[in-house]
Amino acid sequence: MSKGIQVGDVGDVDDVxxxxxxxxxxxxxxxxxxxxxxxxxxFTIADRLQGKHALLxxxxxxxxxxxxxxxxxxxxxxxxxLTEDRLEVMAKGLCDVAALPDPxxxxxxxxxxxxxxxxxxxxxxxxxxxxxxxxRPNVTTDAAALCLKSGNATILRGGSEAIHSNQALAAxxxxxxxxxxxxxxxxxxxxxxxxxxxxxLLQLDDLVDLVLPRGGEGLIxxxxxxxxxxxxxxxxxxxxxYVDAGADLSMAVTLTINSKVQRPxxxxxxxxxxxxxxxxxxxxxxxxxxLVQHGVELRGCPRTREILREATPTTEEDWPKEYLDLIxxxxxxxxxxxxxxxxxxxxxxxxxxxxxxxHRAAMQFIHEVDSSSVMINASTxxxxxxxxxxxxxxxxxxxxxHAYGPMGLRELTAQKFIVFGQGNIRI
Amino acid sequence: MSKGIQVGDVGDVDDVxxxxxxxxxxxxxxxxxxxxxxxxxxFTIADRLQGKHALLxxxxxxxxxxxxxxxxxxxxxxxxxLTEDRLEVMAKGLCDVAALPDPxxxxxxxxxxxxxxxxxxxxxxxxxxxxxxxxRPNVTTDAAALCLKSGNATILRGGSEAIHSNQALAAxxxxxxxxxxxxxxxxxxxxxxxxxxxxxLLQLDDLVDLVLPRGGEGLIxxxxxxxxxxxxxxxxxxxxxYVDAGADLSMAVTLTINSKVQRPxxxxxxxxxxxxxxxxxxxxxxxxxxLVQHGVELRGCPRTREILREATPTTEEDWPKEYLDLIxxxxxxxxxxxxxxxxxxxxxxxxxxxxxxxHRAAMQFIHEVDSSSVMINASTxxxxxxxxxxxxxxxxxxxxxHAYGPMGLRELTAQKFIVFGQGNIRI
Numbered sequence: 001m002s003k004g005i006q007v008g009d010v011g012d013v014d015d016v017x018x019x020x021x022x023x024x025x026x027x028x029x030x031x032x033x034x035x036x037x038x039x040x041x042x043f044t045i046a047d048r049l050q051g052k053h054a055l056l057x058x059x060x061x062x063x064x065x066x067x068x069x070x071x072x073x074x075x076x077x078x079x080x081x082l083t084e085d086r087l088e089v090m091a092k093g094l095c096d097v098a099a100l101p102d103p104x105x106x107x108x109x110x111x112x113x114x115x116x117x118x119x120x121x122x123x124x125x126x127x128x129x130x131x132x133x134x135x136r137p138n139v140t141t142d143a144a145a146l147c148l149k150s151g152n153a154t155i156l157r158g159g160s161e162a163i164h165s166n167q168a169l170a171a172x173x174x175x176x177x178x179x180x181x182x183x184x185x186x187x188x189x190x191x192x193x194x195x196x197x198x199x200x201l202l203q204l205d206d207l208v209d210l211v212l213p214r215g216g217e218g219l220i221x222x223x224x225x226x227x228x229x230x231x232x233x234x235x236x237x238x239x240x241x242y243v244d245a246g247a248d249l250s251m252a253v254t255l256t257i258n259s260k261v262q263r264p265x266x267x268x269x270x271x272x273x274x275x276x277x278x279x280x281x282x283x284x285x286x287x288x289x290x291l292v293q294h295g296v297e298l299r300g301c302p303r304t305r306e307i308l309r310e311a312t313p314t315t316e317e318d319w320p321k322e323y324l325d326l327i328x329x330x331x332x333x334x335x336x337x338x339x340x341x342x343x344x345x346x347x348x349x350x351x352x353x354x355x356x357x358x359h360r361a362a363m364q365f366i367h368e369v370d371s372s373s374v375m376i377n378a379s380t381x382x383x384x385x386x387x388x389x390x391x392x393x394x395x396x397x398x399x400x401x402h403a404y405g406p407m408g409l410r411e412l413t414a415q416k417f418i419v420f421g422q423g424n425i426r427i
Numbered sequence: 428m429s430k431g432i433q434v435g436d437v438g439d440v441d442d443v444x445x446x447x448x449x450x451x452x453x454x455x456x457x458x459x460x461x462x463x464x465x466x467x468x469x470f471t472i473a474d475r476l477q478g479k480h481a482l483l484x485x486x487x488x489x490x491x492x493x494x495x496x497x498x499x500x501x502x503x504x505x506x507x508x509l510t511e512d513r514l515e516v517m518a519k520g521l522c523d524v525a526a527l528p529d530p531x532x533x534x535x536x537x538x539x540x541x542x543x544x545x546x547x548x549x550x551x552x553x554x555x556x557x558x559x560x561x562x563r564p565n566v567t568t569d570a571a572a573l574c575l576k577s578g579n580a581t582i583l584r585g586g587s588e589a590i591h592s593n594q595a596l597a598a599x600x601x602x603x604x605x606x607x608x609x610x611x612x613x614x615x616x617x618x619x620x621x622x623x624x625x626x627x628l629l630q631l632d633d634l635v636d637l638v639l640p641r642g643g644e645g646l647i648x649x650x651x652x653x654x655x656x657x658x659x660x661x662x663x664x665x666x667x668x669y670v671d672a673g674a675d676l677s678m679a680v681t682l683t684i685n686s687k688v689q690r691p692x693x694x695x696x697x698x699x700x701x702x703x704x705x706x707x708x709x710x711x712x713x714x715x716x717x718l719v720q721h722g723v724e725l726r727g728c729p730r731t732r733e734i735l736r737e738a739t740p741t742t743e744e745d746w747p748k749e750y751l752d753l754i755x756x757x758x759x760x761x762x763x764x765x766x767x768x769x770x771x772x773x774x775x776x777x778x779x780x781x782x783x784x785x786h787r788a789a790m791q792f793i794h795e796v797d798s799s800s801v802m803i804n805a806s807t808x809x810x811x812x813x814x815x816x817x818x819x820x821x822x823x824x825x826x827x828x829h830a831y832g833p834m835g836l837r838e839l840t841a842q843k844f845i846v847f848g849q850g851n852i853r854i
Contacts, residue, residue: 031795105794117805125765126828127797130596205651210827210828211465224632228651250757254852262852313816353846367459367532370846373844374846375845376846377848377851382542382846382851383844387544388540388546388844400554400636401553401636401829402829404843414828415809416797416799416800416833418817419780419801419802422804423681423805424804424809425806426689
C-alpha cells in the first residue's frame with residue numbers, strides 16, 4: 001500500500017498546506033450533506049471494515065511486527081492490535097453514531113426583537129478539525145465517525161506505530177466517501193507522523209478550525225506550544241474523592257472503592273482520597289482494609305499514617321499524579337475549604353466527588369470546585385459521554401473554552417446567529 | 428499617580444507572572460461572590476466615575492497632551508478624550524450591566540440517567556480573562572463591568588496612548604473592589620504596554636483562561652501568533668449584501684443604503700454589494716443613484732461598470748477590504764452559489780444578508796453561508812449584542828470556537844457538568 005506523499009524535508013510546509021487546502025475545500029461538500037447521506041456513509045464504512053478485514057489485519061500485522069522489533073511492551077502491543085472482533089466493535093461504533101441525532105441545522109432560542117427582526121442560533125459544523133492522537137488504531141474510525149456526523153472534515157494524525165493500520169483505515173474511509181458521492185479528502189490521514197509536519201499543520205489557522213490532541217502530556221504540551229489554531233486540551237485525570245464530615249461512611253467506602261478499582265487505568269478513576277478530620281479515625285481503617293483487599297497500594301499524609309500504618313508516606317510528587325494504577329494517595333483535611341484548595345492546587349480539572357449528607361457542604365462543593373465534572377454522592381467513574389447521555393464522546397476536555405468535560409457530537413459544532421427580517425433597517 | 432511596577436527588562440516574565448498569580452488568586456473570591464455583591468460593586472464604580480471626574484479628566488489630559496505632541500489625528504484624539512458627558516455614559520453602562528441577569532450558577536439540561544444519577548450543566552466563570560485593546564479608555568470600564576458580572580477576574584492591557592487614563596480608571600476600580608470587600612487584584616491593569624510584557628502574559632496558559640484581543644489586525648495577529656492561551660478573535664467585518672434574483676428591489680435599495688451608510692465606520696456596515704445578473708440591469712441604476720446621493724463612492728467589477736458608468740474599477744484588493752468609510756464595492760454574480768463562494772473567499776465571517784422573496788434561495792443562503800451572522804431581508808447593521816438581546820457585548824467573535832458573533836455575559840462563562848447521586852456506582 002502506498003503511503004502517499006512523503007513530508008520530511010524542505011517541501012514540508014507547502015505539502016501540508018496543500019493537503020489542508022484540499023481538505024478544507026472538501027469540507028464544504030460535507031457541510032451541505034444531509035443526515036441520510038452522512039448516515040449512508042457511516043454504514044458503508046462499517047460494512048467495509050468487516051468486508052475488507054483481511055487487508056486491514058495484514059497492514060496491522062506490519063505495524064505489530066515493527067513494534068515488536070522495537071521492543072514495545074505487551075500492554076502497548078495489545079492496544080495496537082486489530083482483530084476481527086475489534087473490527088466488529090469499530091463497525092458497531094460507526095452504526096451507533098449513525099443512530100444519534102444530527103446536531104447540524106438545529107435552530108434554538110429564536111425570538112422576535114423590538115426592532116421586528118427574529119434572531120436565533122443555528123448549529124453548524126466547525127469546518128475542518130485536526131485530530132492528533134497516539135497508537136490505538138480504533139481512534140481513527142471513532143474520531144472520523146463523530147466528525148463526519150457533525151459535518152466536519154478531518155485531518156487525522158495518528159501515532160507512528162500504527163501508520164500502516166491507519167493508512168489502510170483511511171483508504172477504506174476515503175473509498176467509502178467516494179462511493180456515496182462525497183470528496184475523498186473529507187477524511188485525510190497525514191502521510192507522515194513527523195513533528196515537522198505536525199508543526200506545519202498547526203500553523204494553518206486560516207484553514208484548520210480546531211485541533212483536538214489526544215494522548216500523553218508531552219504530545220498535548222507540544223500541540224499547545226506550537227499551535228496557532230484553537231486547541232481543546234484533553235489532559236490527564238487526577239480525580240478526587242472527598243469524604244466530608246457529614247458523609248454516610250458506608251456509602252463513602254462503596255464510592256471510594258468503585259472510583260478507584262472499577263477500572264484503574266482510565267482517566268476518570270480516582271487517584272486521591274481526601275478525608276475530613278472529624279471522620280478520619282472512624283473511616284480510614286474501614287476503607288483502608290477494603291482497598292487493600294482490592295489490591296490497592298496506599299500512600300498517605302502524616303495524619304493518615306497515624307491511623308493507617310500500612311500506608312507509605314506521600315511525597316509532593318504524589319498529589320498531582322495520575323497513577324492509572326492500583327495506587328491511592330490519601331490526605332486528612334481540617335475543613336471542606338481545605339479539600340477545595342487541595343483540588344484547586346493539585347487537580348487536573350477532570351472529576352471530583354464529595355460524599356456527604358450535609359446539604360450546605362454539598363452545595364458549597366458543587367459551587368466552589370470548578371472541575372469539568374463535579375459530583376455529589378456518585379462514583380467519579382460516571383464522568384463519561386455515554387453515561388451522561390451524549391451518545392459517544394470524542395474525548396474529555398479539561399480546558400473551559402467551548403467544551404468542558406465529555407465532548408459529544410454537539411461539542412463538535414458551533415452556533416451562528418440567524419436573522420429573519422421583512423426589510424428591517426436600523427434607525 | 429504611581430504607575431506601579433515597571434516591566435521592561437530582564438525581570439519581565441517573573442513580574443508579569445506574579446501579577447497574573449495574584450489576579451488568579453483574587454479570581455476565586457470573585458467566583459464565590461453573590462449577584463448582589465457584584466451589583467453593589469458595579470454601582471460603586473459608577474458612582475466614583477462621576478465623583479472623581481476631576482482626577483480622571485486630569486490624567487486623561489496628560490494622555491491627550493502626549494498624543495497631540497506625537498501628532499495623533501483629530502479622529503483618534505476624539506476617541507481618546509474623556510469628558511464629563513462620556514464619564515456619565517460609562518457610568519450608565521455599568522448600571523446597565525448590573526441590571527442584566529447573572530449567568531453564573533444557572534443549571535440547565537438536568538436529566539436522570541438510566542444509572543440513576545442526575546446529570547446537568549452549571550454555568551461558571553472562566554476564572555481569569557485577559558483583554559488586550561487599543562486606545563479608547565471607555566473600553567476599560569465596559570470590559571471590566573462585563574467580566575465582573577460574569578465572575579471573571581481580568582487583566583487589562585490597554586493602548587500606550589491611554590496609559591494615564593487607564594491607570595486612573597484601574598485605580599478607581601480597585602478602590603471600589605476593596606470597598607465592597609473583594610481583593611483589588613480582581614481587575615488588574617498591566618503597568619506597561621510593552622510587547623515584551625504582552626508576550627510574557629500570553630505564555631501563562633496555566634494562569635490565564637482566555638484572551639480577548641480587540642483592535643486592529645496587527646494586534647490580533649500578534650496575539651494569535653504569541654499566545655498559548657485560548658484566543659477568541661475579533662477580526663474585521665467585511666460584510667456583504669446579496670441581492671438575489673427573487674429580491675423585492677425596492678426593499679433591496681433600502682437595505683443596501685441602511686447597511687452601507689447608517690454608520691459606515693463600524694464593523695457591521697456593508698462593504699460589498701453582490702447582485703444577481705437577472706436583476707442587475709434593473710437594480711444597479713436605482714441603487715447606484717441612491718448611494719451616490721448619500722455620498723458613497725462606488726467601485727465595480729467590469730459587468731457592474733457596464734451598467735454603472737460612475738463606478739471606478741475594483742482591484743483584487745477591494746474584495747476583502749473593510750473600508751470603514753463611504754465606499755462600496757459592487758459585483759454582478761451569475762448565481763447564488765457564486766455569491767456564496769465570493770463571501771467564503773473574501774468575507775471575514777462577520778455578517779452577510781440576502782435580499783429575496785424566494786424561499787428556496789433564502790434557505791440555501793442561511794444554510795450555506797457560515798458567517799457568524801447570516802440574515803434574510805434585514806440590514807447588516809443589526810449584528811450587535813444589544814440588537815440581538817444579549818444586553819451588552821464584549822465584542823464580536825469571528826472565530827467559531829466557544830462564541831461566534833456578538834458575545835454577551837453568557838459567552839464569558841463556561842459550563843461544567845454536575846452530577847447528583849445517592850451512592851451510585853458504575854458497574
